Amino acid sequence: MTMMEPDMALAESLFAQLRADSFDGVGITRDTYGPGEQAAHDLLAQTARDLGLEIRRDAALNLYLTLPGQDRQAPAVMTGSHLDSVPRGGNYDGAAGVVAGMAVLAGWVRAGVRPARDVTVMGVRAEESAWFPVSYVGSKAAFGLLDAAALAARRADTQRALSDHLATLGGNPQAVARGEAALRPEALDCFVELHIEQGPVLIGEGDTLGVVTGICGSHRYRQAQVLGRYAHSGAAPRGHRSDAVVALATLIARLQDAWRDMEAAGHELTLTFGQVYTDAQQADFSKVPGQVSFCVDIRSRDTNSLRQMDAHVQGIAAELEAAHGVRFDWGATSGSQPAIMDERLQAALHAAADAIGAPSRSMPSGAGHDAATFSNQGVPTAMLFVRNAHGSHNPDEALDMRDFTAATRVLGQVLGLRAGIARAGAPIAS
Structure with missing residues (x-):
């Protein structure tokens, strides 16, 4: 091992403490702008304090942990991810990126290495939109892009506004609403x-690491409904029904066909109906359902594909309204823009992986990530995936520490190159 190996003992300790602080009895819950996320931010800030790093927070309470460089005016190298989780999720989604960055900086600090420019690990707030119906809250706020409407969004469980949650923890929602930016591209x-x-994909193909080529954008209907007419299940003949469930089931089936046709035509996208439910108080075994709620999540790296699938959604729904005597109420829409990753950084990640013998592959990201915000602001951006069994957003996330060590070494090598460190243990002279 070289003198600049990342501190993996620190990484394991951080993962263990994060789990201990946020285990809810089933999975991991680090609630956005709540006690769970805050505990994670406090832990990372204390770790940075112990390492002698600079600590800064912005108006949205994003966390910046910086190893100062020789030239404090040079553009900074940045890494990091989010520290919140979905309810009853896993311990590694988001947190792995922050822990990896801290392990890299800890290795540099203990080796006495000072980079040519600042290197910052960012703990991003509020990436998981399961809590607030807004994409990329923390990273948007960091660039001054979060508007007043987003600050008025209510958290799914507490029904308190984002601005209220932020202020309670000591943030400054007024500064966020004014667009005061902590980061400049x-x-x-x-x-x-x-x-x-x-x-x-990585588990299935036998690769350890994935170098992301692009991040999908999304178009979402979070609170859609089909409104029909309740009727007696035995007394209402088929031709006299306005059955909301049948209308929605037909929409879902026809959109599966549209999705298949679009894929055959070369489009790359996904379509998901993640929630479908009738009113527990009104629906009944002996009633024709007059209302059903649902959500739609369309994702693609191509904005044209997003628009085309949404046109199918709206066109088919209009036909079904006439055929079934129902009305589709779509509610508010939300979404995010696709993002392309920097080709030079992709090449550097592949080269670093090759250098340590870690199999890697190029691949898109179907999920959204804060890296998309950075890329769309013109910052050269890259993402490195590390394989993980059982997917994410569930308690069974299973990150092998050997894989994580390889990924952290690759991350450290690329950060070092960008920060003016020619090779492990050898800073470039200023």
Whole structure:
């Protein structure tokens, strides 16, 4: 091992403490702008304090942990990810990227290495939109892009506004609403985010690491409904029904066909109906359902594919309204823009993986990540996936520490190159 190996003992300790602080009896819950996420931020800040790093928070309470460089005015190298989780999720989604960055900096600190430019690990707030119906809250706020409407969004469980949660923890929602930016694209050399893979590709193909080519954008209907008419299940003949469930089932079936046709035509996208439910108080075994709620999540790296699938959604729904005597109420929409990863950074990640013998492959990210915000602001951006059994957003995330060590070494090598460290243990002279 070289003198600049990442501190993997620290990484294991951080993972263990994060789990201890946020285990809910079933999985991991680090609630956005709540006690769970805050405990994680406090832990990482204390770790940075112990290492002698600079600690800064912005108006949205994003956390910046910096090893100062020789030239404090040069654009900074940045890595990191989010520290919140979905309810009853896993311990590694998001947190792995922050822990990896801290392990790299800890190794440098203990080796006495000072980079040519600042290197910052960012603990991003509020990436998981399961809590608030807004994509990339923390990273958008960091660039001054989060508007007043987003701050008014209510958390799914507490029904308190985002601004209220932020203020309670000591943030400044007024400054966020004014668009006061903590980050400027021209002040950043790059952003590299390490993250567990959230699907089965790397495990299935036998690769350890994935170098992300692009991040999918999304178009979402979070609170849609089909409104029909309740009727007696025995007394209402088929031709006299306005059955909301049948209308929605037909929509789902026809959109599966549309999705298949689009894939055959070369489109790359996904379509998901993640929630479908009738009113527990009104629906009944002996009633024709007059209302059903659902959500739609469309994702693609191509905005044209997003628009085309949404056109199918709206066109088919209009036909079904006439055929079934129902009405589709779509509610508010939300979504995010696709993002392309920097080709030079992709090549550097592949080269670093090759150098340590870690099998890697190029692949898209179907899930959204804060790296998309950085890329769309013009910052050279890359993502490194590390394989993970059992997917993510569930308690069974299973990150092998040998794989994580390989990924952290690759991350450290690329950060070092960008920060002015020519090779392990040898800083470039200023």
